[in-house]
Amino acid sequence: MIPNLRERLRTISSNYHSRVEDIDGKTTRPAHGSLGGHIIETRWGKHVLKRTEVPLGYSYGNIPFERVTHINNPVEHKWFGLNDDDYRYNITDLVFLDTETTGLSRGAGTLAFMVGLGYFNEHCFVIEQHIMRDFDEEFSMLNSILNTLNNRKILISFNGKSYDYPLLENRMIINHISPHINHKEFHIDLLHIARRIWSTMLESCSLISLEKNVLEKHRAIDIPGRDIPGVYYKYLQDRDEAAMNIVIEHNSNDILAMVALFIKLACMYKDHRTSHLHCQEWFGMAKSFEAQGDDEMSSYCYTKSIETGSTPYTGMAARNRLAMLYKRRGQWKPAIKLWKYMVDHGGNFMITPLIEIAKYYEHHEQNYEKALKYTDKAIKRLTHMRIARNAPYGMDGINEIRHRKKRLERKRKSVNEVF
C-alpha cells in the first residue's frame, strides 16, 4: 500500500468533498422493502415486479382506452412508419415500453433501473414495472422482461428508437444476455410521428407537453425526468421508498400517456374524413402522408389545412407544399392557381411562387414574355427585401435568378429573330 494514499486521494479530489458529509461508514445497505410490488425470485436472481391492471373503461385525458378495439389495421401501418403491410396485428400484440435510467448520457455505463412494460389482454390493460433495488438485481430484471417483450410483435415507445431501446440493448450485451430483444422492424416511436404533426403547433413535443395540449390531461404529482437518477441514487443510500414511489407513478403515467397518444394518432388517421382538427394538425398530417408517398391523403389534408386556416403562416405553407405536390404530379392548373394566390396575398417575401410561375411559362408554354415578367418581379422583390432587412438573402439565390433572366432574354431574342 502506498503510504497515505487516502490523504493523496483527498487532496486531488477535493471537488467531491461536499458530497461526503452525511456518510457514516459503510454505504451499501441492502433493500428490504418491495416498493409497493412483489419481490420475485427468478432463475437469474431476484428483483421487484409491480403489476397494475387498468380496466378498458379507463380514460387517460380525453382518450377512452376502449377505442383501441376500433383501430382498423393494417391500413395505418404506413402511418406508424411500419414496413410490413401485410401483417395484421391484434391489440394484444402491442407492447409499450418506458425505462427510468441512472443517468441521462448515452454510454455503456448508464443503466435502466426500472423497465415499465404495458400490454392489452382480453379484459384489461396491464402495466408491469420491473425494478432493480440494487445493481446486482439487473440481471434478473433484464432476463425477466425478455418474455413479455419478445412475445409481442409490436413495440411502442416514446423516443425509444434513440434512447430506451439502444440502452436496453447495451445492458443486455454487458450482461451477456443473448439473443435479446427482437423488435427492430416493428417499433413505433410515437415521438417521431407526434413531431411531424405537432411540432409547428406546440413549443415542445415532449410527452408532458403533448399530454397537456393534445390529450388534455394534467398530472397531479410528477417529477421532472432530469431529477430521476438522483432519486434512485438517494434510494440506494437511504432506502426511503417515498420518492421512489413518485418515480414509479411517473413511469406508469408515461406508459398510459403513450397508450392514449397511440389511440389518438390511430383515430386521427381512421377518422380523418370526419375529424375536426386544427389547421396546423391538418398540415402536420399532410406532411406525414406526403413523407409516406400518399399523395391523395396528403392533398386532402393540405386542402383541409387551407380551409380551416386561421394562421396566415400555415395557410401559405400548406399552399406552397400543395402546389409543389401538384407540380410533381403534373397538375399545372391548380398549381398555378395556388402560386398566383400566394403572389397576390402572401406579401413581398413570396419569391418561390414567382420563380415557379416563371419556370412554368418558360418550360411549358414557351411564353418568355410572361416568364420574364415574373422573373423581374422576383428580382425586384428580392432586392427590395435585401435592402429592407439589410441581410444577405444568399447571393446564390439572386445570382440564379439573374442567370434565369439572362437566359430568358436570350430566348426571347431568338424567338423574335425567327419571326
Next chain:
Amino acid sequence: MNIDQLVEFIKNDLGFMKNITHWEIIEPRKGIYSPFPGFLSSKIVRVLRNRGIDSLFCHQALALDIINECKNVVIVTPTASGKTLCYNLPVLNEILKNNDARSLYLFPTKALSQDQVSELHEMITLMDTDIKTYTYDGDTPTNARKTIRQAGHIVVTNPDMLHSGIMPHHTKWVKLFENLKFVVIDEMHTYRGVFGSHMANVIRRLKRICNFYGSDPTFICCSATIANPLELAQKIIGEPISLIDENGAPVGGKHFIFYNPPLVNRELGIRRSSLLETKKIAGQFIGNGLQSIIFARSRLTVEVLVTYLRELVKKKQGDPKGIRGYRSGYLPTERRQIEKGLREGSILGVVSTNALELGIDIGSLETAIICGYPGSIASTWQQAGRAGRRNSTSIAILVASSNPLDQYTIQHPEYFLEGSPECGLISPNNLHILLSHIKCAAFELPFEDGEQFGVETLSEILFYLEEHRIIRHVGNRWYWMAENFPAADISLRSASEDNFIIIDISLPKPRVIGEVDSFSAPMILHEEAIYIHGGIQFQVERLDFEEKKAYVRKVDVDYYTDANLAVDLKVLDVFDNEDMENGLFKAYGEVMVTALVTMFKKIKFNTHENLGWGRVHLPEMEMHTSACWFSIPEDVVGGFSQDEIQGGLMGIANLMGQICPIFLMCDARDINVIYHTRSPFTRKPTLYIYDSYPGGIGLSDKVYHIYNEIFDRCREVILNCRCIDGCPACIGPAAGEQGQGKDSAFKILGGILDDSQSKGEAKNDFFQLPFQG
C-alpha cells in the same frame, strides 16, 4: 545549384564557415534486404512487386516474423525507413486470411490518421479486395459512423476519440472488440509525460474491454529514436514486448552543420539573432531553388520568418506563395493543401513548428534548417530527418540561439551526436490520471472484486470512490453510480481541449481563420495583439474569453507583439522534505501554479526594437502539479541587499531552467523554475522547480534527488562565462541588470552546494564560450 554545388559553395564562403562549430558528414548506407516471408499472401506480394518492391528491409521482415507469432513488437527506426509496412502488411495479411479480423490504428493527431488511410486505400485498391478502412474521429459524419462500427476492418483513430467516443460506447462496437487482432500505436514517442500517462491508462481500459469480448490483440508500436523505447512501450501496453531497432533501409548521405551566429557584443555575450541568420541561410537555399523546410520553435517565429522569406522571394521576382507557414492553428484544409504543395513541389519553402516533425507525408525535401535547438535530441533528429530520404544527399543546419542549452549543444556536438536521446518518461500511476481512468473504466464495465488495473491498490481506490458515492460495491462488483459521463470531463492532453477560435471580421462575412489552445490564448490573442496568420497580420479587436472567441481585423503594421507571462506558485502539500547539513532546506510536494498575462510589448520587425507596450486584463490560468523547492539559508544571503538576492535568484532560476533538461533528458518546456525572494511558505529565499504538466510526471521528483549535481553544473557555467554581468548564455541579461546578479548567483550557489558530494574539479572548458571571429 544542386546540393553538391551548394556544399562546395558554402565551404568556400569564409564568412559562413567561421561560424560553423562542427560539420558532420553522415555517409550514405546501403540497405539490408530480406525476402518476403512465406506466410505473406501472394496477393500482397504481387502488389508490392508491382510497386517495385522486390524484398523487405531486414527490420520489416523481422517485425513480420515476430508479429506472425502473435507477439508484441516495437519498431524504432528513423524517418522514411518503411515503418508503416511493418504493420500494414501483417494487418492486411490477417484480413485476407480471416475476413472477420479487425484492427485498430492509433495516431496522436487527426492529420496523421488521414495520411495513413489514404496510403492504405491505395494499397487496398491495388490488391482489388474489399477491405474497409475508415478514420473515426471528431470529423467523421454521424451518418457514416454506424457503418464504420459495423463493417470497418481497420479503424483509424486517435487516443482521445478512443477514450471518449469509442470505449464508453463499446456495446456499439461489438464486432470490433470481439475480433480485434491488432492494435497499432504509431509515433509512440509522442506519448510522453501526461499524454503518455493517459495513453497507458487508455490502453489498460482497452485491454479490459477486449478481455470482456474475448479478444487478445497483438500490439505493434512504432517510434522515433528515444533512449528507452522498450521501457516506454512496456509501460504503455502493460505487457512484454520485443524491440526492433536495426534499420535495414538505405540512408542517403547527409551534411549536418552546426552553425553558431557570430557574437556582436562580447561583454554582454550577445550573438546575432538566430532568426535573422536563419532568414539569411534559408534565403540562400531557397534562392537556389532547393526545396527547404525551416523549423522554428514558436508559432510567432514561424510567422515572422514567413514574412521575411516572402519579402526575399518577392525581391527576386519569385512567387511569394511558394513560401508557406505550417503550425497548429491552421485549419485542416489549409494544412492538407500545404502538404500537397510540398509533395508536388509547388511549394519551395515551408516554415513550421514541430507540427511537421511527425510522420506527415510531405515527400522528401532537400534541406532542413532548424532555427534554435528544438529542446531534445530526438526532436532534432526528427527535424533533420525531414531533409533527404533514401537515395539523395541532403543538408541539415542547426542554427543556435543564445540560450545556454543551445550554446551547450552547438559547442559540444558530441553531446548531440553521440549522446543518448531523451527518455520517454511516463507515470501511468500518477494518482490524478489513474483515478480519472478508473472512473471511466467503471463506467464502461463494472470492476470485479480482485480485478487489477495496473496497480495493486485498486481496491483501496475503489473503496475511496465508494465512500464518495461515485462507485457502488454490491454483489462482488463495483458499479459506476453517478449521473455524469466521466470521459467527457477528462482530457488526455495536458491543458483544456477547448480551443479559442479566431474570427476575421475585416471581411463582410466574418470567417474563422484559425484556432489556439486555451492555455496559449491569453499570450497570443489578448486585445491589441498582432496575430500573424499565413504571413498576414491581424490585430485582435476583441477577445471574448467566456465564449473563447477572438475577433481580429487585417492590419498592415511594421511590428509584432510579444506578451509577458507572470507565473506564481503556491504550495499545497509536502510529500517529503529534508534539512541538509549546510543549512539548505529541500522539499518535494504538490503545488498550484498560476500564470497571468499582464502586459505586452510591441517589437519592430527587422530591428527588433521596442516600440511601446500595453496592459492585458485577463483571468489567471491555474495548474495543479508537483514541484521541488530549495530554501536558501539565512547565512548564505546574510549580507545581500534585496536587489542582490533578487538578481541572484533570478539568474539561478534562468540558468536552471536551461540546465535541468540535460540531466532529466526531457524537453526544456517540460520543466520550469521560479523563485521567491521571501517565500510565503518557507519564509526564506526559495527556488521552485515544477513539472509543466498537471499532476506532474516525476521530473521535479528527480531534481529533488540530484539537485547537487545540477547546482554544481550551474556554478561551472557561471564561472566559465566571460561576460561581465550576465548574458543570454548564462544567467540571462535581465538578471544581470538586477545589481550584481552574476556575482550573487555565483555566491548563492557556492553557499548551498555540498562540495563533498560534487565531483570536485570543474570540467573547465566544458561550458566555456569560445570566442570566435
